[in-house]
Amino acid sequence: MNNRGTNLDTVRRYNLSRILGLVHHSGAVSRSTLTRETGLNRSTVAALVGELAALRLVVEVEPAGVRGVGRPSPIVCPHPDCVAIAVNPEQDAITVGIVRMHGQVVSQVRHELEEPLGVDETVRVTAGLVADLRAQLPASAVIAGIGAAVPGLVRMRDGLVRLAPHLAWVDAPVAMLLAQATGLPCFAANDASLGALAEHIFGAGRDVNDLIYLNGGPSGIGGGVIANGMPLGGVGGYAGEFGHNLVTAPDGPDQPSAGGALEDEVNRGRLLELLGLKSADPVELERALLHSDDPAVRREVSRQLGILSIALRNAINVLNPELVVLGGFLGSIHAVDEELLEQLVAGQTLAASYEDVRIVRATLGPDLLLIGAAELAFEPLIADPARVAMGAGA
Amino acid sequence: MNNRGTNLDTVRRYNLSRILGLVHHSGAVSRSTLTRETGLNRSTVAALVGELAALRLVVEVEPAGVRGVGRPSPIVCPHPDCVAIAVNPEQDAITVGIVRMHGQVVSQVRHELEEPLGVDETVRVTAGLVADLRAQLPASAVIAGIGAAVPGLVRMRDGLVRLAPHLAWVDAPVAMLLAQATGLPCFAANDASLGALAEHIFGAGRDVNDLIYLNGGPSGIGGGVIANGMPLGGVGGYAGEFGHNLVTAPDGPDQPSAGGALEDEVNRGRLLELLGLKSADPVELERALLHSDDPAVRREVSRQLGILSIALRNAINVLNPELVVLGGFLGSIHAVDEELLEQLVAGQTLAASYEDVRIVRATLGPDLLLIGAAELAFEPLIADPARVAMGAGA
């Protein structure tokens, strides 16, 4: 039944979870800090940390730097052999990585593709890559599981990909197939939702409980929402599809109104075209944008920021976030003219909602999706360390 | 410190909370059902219910109806003397009510106004009404506190009304002033957000963890969101302001695109005008709408449903709710042509998001806001029955 936090056993599990969660979040915490943060007794923390160490989830190391009077407290770190495997199938490549707790990507392989693969082929290739990576791990390693960041609508409950247009997948049970192929617990979710989660835990949105993440990728605009400190998935887990929202700039002197989906109006292709670029490299695009003095380019950037501000207006009114995190080329066009977007948003949102919100760009860089995907696998482990680690070990 | 669910004391408090929460939600539960639902032991439930009864929060009554073999289990009900006071200041009246747990409005007074009052006057009048109502209560009554549903942007943290245009309030500390005037703990929130909460707990959204509530009132469109089974407030608590979203119908043969805020386009005034009505009575409006065969009225209803469908499209894409609840005149125009809205939304949202969502009208009727406001006061009591009830009693 649903006995959560009811009996003594559950208390212990919950406390284990809290401590492992703090270690995961901080990367390295002294036992005395854990005592302070959890409010638990010194002796209790010692026992719990001992149990986590016995499960090979954390290690205690001698305090290195000197930090004040009193007996030095041992530093608790994620166990280097406790990892998750992150998978990111894309149009042009499959990336698989090994990720430690605290979002540390230890190693990764990128398997380039001529053309997007079907689900079965993708699973076959991925399973091979996973096997290669597992061979590098010590036999005693604890593998929390596999998390997949998929560019499409993913039913989080069971990791069924309902629709991934750029992979041409429909109702593809990736999580189930991956689990069969590897024997590991598998989870899948939308890539942008996982980006939001990663930025929330380790990136620009640390300690922010209400944020919107918007990512501009080659194939469109994806997004994710963190509300009340938790990922907002919705019933199916499809939440965060900002790209398909209908937005229209209000009529202006030189900007006639035109309605369309956000990702049709705010679009990387239009920028590349005006810049005369063929490459899809995000770094190159940003450099070109920042250095261009072509008025047509500036005008297009302003137009796109204008449309984006409408989408943000609506999202901010509804969600009242503390932070908007922009990733991909949205971060780039924001960087071209930071003040413009601020002003546009300020002019449209309710004063009370606006005064709390900051707009920043994503900070996690290229590892973002692997970190987010790994989070999927770590989440159940952290929620109940003792139960999961028992079944997981290698 | 943040010791939540860590030690033994917290376990008991949490279990008390769960049981009181179930009683609040169900209205009347047998002890054996509580045992099943909580997963706790019979003896534990007996002890916990006994403690709640001693705090005068619940009463145990003899099982009336016969329900099967075995020894009958006592029925646990909310204590009739445990109440919250709900306040709803509006443009034309101040309503104050006494509400029991399980959303039972016991009594209410409506104080009509010539013109909207300022904050201080409102608090003075309200305090008087509260005093009158308290006089009707037995001396032993437990008053959880006062909850206020305010038509405006309310900072939930401290119950500061940032902006209530129709009351002409700016930065009005209602909760604080009411607390001073009555000596009771006071809370305030946006009216539509509380409507969403009430519909979630007791109305159309029972057992639905992800829903959107949209209310069409005389002064505009308000809304609220429940996500992950919790009210989505955002940082400040201003979330749910769907009314100010910019929406545009896509260009169509007979419907040229026009951008505007949702509440300007979908508007009760336009309907009243076409119907030739002056009254603002919701029941009368609905009857007129349903019986009118004026093509201009039908056209306007269709137009408003079209615009509403855009707003819903965007909201559904972002929030992937299980349910959309329509209150006020939005429920009325929906009732005129249920299929149209369904079709429009179906045509615009992603298939995966659409298949989970149902659109229904609100079910709680006129008591909605009082029930929602009372919830504000009950919430802390239910979260920690022992602590709050000790300090609250009269």
Added chain:
DNA sequence: GTAATATGTTCACACATCCAACAAATCATC
């Protein structure tokens, strides 16, 4: 009536956290 069933009641028990006392390791001071 008697058996079966489900639940209330009682009390010994298990066990997670707390607490107090002591030990250990660092810093500050003379």
Added chain:
DNA sequence: GATGATTTGTTGGATGTGTGAACATATTAC
């Protein structure tokens, strides 16, 4: 460089929670 102050680790007993088995009780089924 020794001493005291401070902080934290360690240990073993105290506290109080939920559990579970045995018994009592009230209803239904036959």
